[in-house]
Amino acid sequence: MSAHVCRAAAVSLTGLDGTVVMVEAAVSQQLPGMAIIGLPDAALAEAKLRVRTATGQIGLPVSSRFVTVNLSPAALPKHGSGFDLAIALAALAASQQVPESDMSDTVHLGELGLSGELRRPAGLLTAVVAARAHGFARVMVPSSCVREAQLVPGIEVVAVAGLLDAVAWYRGERRIAALSTGTPGRAEPRTSEAHASAASHPTFAGDMSDVIGQPEAVEALVVAAAGRHHLSLLGPPGAGKTLLATRLTTILPPLTDDEALQASCIASLGGDTLTSLVRTPPFESPHHTASTVAIIGGGHGSAVRPGAITRACHGTLLMDEAPEFNRDVLEALRQPLESGTVEIHRSNVRAVLPARFQLVLASNPCPCGNAGSVETAIQCTCTPIARMRYQQRISGPLSDRIDLRLNLHRVSQALVNADPGHRPTSAQLRERVIAARSRTAHRLRHTPWRVNAEVPGTMLRGAFKLDRADTAVLDQAYARGAITMRGYDRALRIAWSVADLAGIPRPGRPELAQALALRGGDRT
Structure with missing residues (x-):
């Protein structure tokens, strides 16, 4: 039987x-x-x-x-x-x-x-x-x-x-x-979601009003948040790079329903029990000694574990002291930055993990950190070859994928003692970002994209093509080799984010010039 x-x-x-x-x-x-x-x-x-x-x-x-x-x-x-x-x-x-x-x-x-x-x-x-x-x-x-x-x-x-x-x-x-x-x-799941939404921006994350004397950098962070652009912060120790990077999350809008469910699924792969959906954009800041598997993801056998770039999906990944990371770790970021996914291949398993994160690279200009300092009492002690090697740890192809590049300087004593009352708060800046993203979403409502950073170059030069008279500043920079074609497209995306923040229907010459300046001017 x-x-x-x-x-x-x-x-x-x-x-x-x-x-x-x-x-x-x-x-x-x-x-x-x-x-x-x-x-x-x-x-x-x-x-x-x-x-x-x-x-x-x-x-x-x-x-x-x-x-x-x-x-x-x-x-x-x-x-x-x-x-x-x-x-x-x-x-x-x-x-x-x-x-x-x-x-x-x-x-x-x-x-x-x-x-x-x-x-x-x-x-x-x-x-x-x-x-x-x-x-x-x-x-x-x-x-x-x-x-x-x-x-x-x-x-x-x-x-x-x-x-x-x-x-x-x-x-x-x-x-x-x-x-x-x-x-x-049943209403109970929605009650949990409402509780999560109310705690979207916890107080322990700090506030943008904590930033002293960096109005241009704060405005650049607003542009980055509006279009979900990648950002590079270069400056000496004490210039506020880490402070600015950690405050970026506080001006990001709460996650949408689909984003919250995906972020919650990623969080559920850990050992903690969830009681509500993750509504706050995630923030990851791995140490510079982290391995490639810790950043990209991996595992043993058929068990695949997400790395920092997946845990930061729909949020921010801060790589503080970026030149100190292993070169293989930095180069492994190039493909996820373009595709928004990371593929994990093992002998008997293949997994595709989401990696639609916003990258922030914070770095010093040289090993001692004082290169280009305006303070006469602080002089760089690094040799020219040491400074060059330090800067080359972030390769050209990776740097070309960074949208905004900011040079920061230490804040003067006069600004430190200034009245903090006029500094914009995270809540005020978040309202601007939400309004800008609403304009972006309306413009992209018939496309599969939601933010400017996702729009491909073919659309930027096609359906959303701008007048040649307005793009002349970018055409000239591209003609003399100051920017690549990828850099050209990224400058266009930044210009659209600037226009959305300003509430104008399409970017003109001033917005394109500002986008080129935020991208680092004539630097490639």
Whole structure:
């Protein structure tokens, strides 16, 4: 007599991409034991010990015979402990201790403890989003992270504290459902989102009014925020580079619904449980000793972990002391800056992670930091060759992908003692940025782009083409080799951002001249 095969659904994550895995279990006439097949990693292969111990602890040992568990599709590498709940339920159903009905129509997410309790698996929110995308109407999750699962609208959430509650739910003892089931359209997820929106700009991030005596730099940051342009800050120590860079996030608009869900999915890959969507633009500032994998992303085997550029998606990535970063790390940024994604390739897995971040490079002009200083008491002690080598650590191709380049100087004592009352606050500047982005979104409403930094050069020189009389300043700079074609397009994007901030329908010669100046004048 053939063994009856019971199935329970789960989700396998590769980066932010989720694939539905059907956990199949069958009991055979062999000595007691369990085998898991279908390319599990070490953590997943150990699930057989967790499952056998947990089922025994709750008084429902899986079987006195041999249980074979297959993870289908078998050719897909699988990793992590998030399959434990599905494996346990499929094994119990195969040993006829749990009804099999609805088990294959529900996605099960949870790691088992030895006493039968359930814990949150990494990437739970991402797995729920994948379950909804594949047409599932219900997910079963640990009760400790029910609010995180309910952030995804349009899917029913059944929360169980442990394996015994999951068994009771399938046996028809639905008393736990009234406490822990979220139905599509329920108001609780939206309440969490509203709470997140109210805290979009926390006070600990500081305020732009903290910046003293750098009005041109502050205005340049507003332009960068309006168009989501990349920014380079060059200046001696104490000029305010880090202060300006950290305040950029405070003038960015809150994330849209789609951006918030994606940013929350990225955050869910960590170990913390989310209670609301991420509405604040993320901010990442890795140390200059960070490796390429830490910045770009990577992992071992089939486990792909996002790097800093993915965690900063829809936000800001600050690389302070940029020339001190490893050259390979800096060069690895070039492709994500253009495409907005990063591809992770391993021998048996390929993952595409989002990387639509705003880059800020902060650097000193030389190793000692005093090159070009106007203070007579501070002189540069670096040799010319040392200064040249230091500046060349940021390559020409990477520098060409930076939209705005600012030279900063130390603030004089007179400005330090000036009245702070006239300094613009982050709230005031954010209103300008929001208004500018609204004009941009209206202009780009029939295109796939939302901000000026995303518009390709073919559109800038085509549908949004400007008069030749206005672009003469850029044409002359390009003719003498002062800017590349990529630099030409980026100057056009900056000009559109300047025009959107000014509230004019299209940039003219003054806006183009300002864009060229913000890009560094005649420097390539």
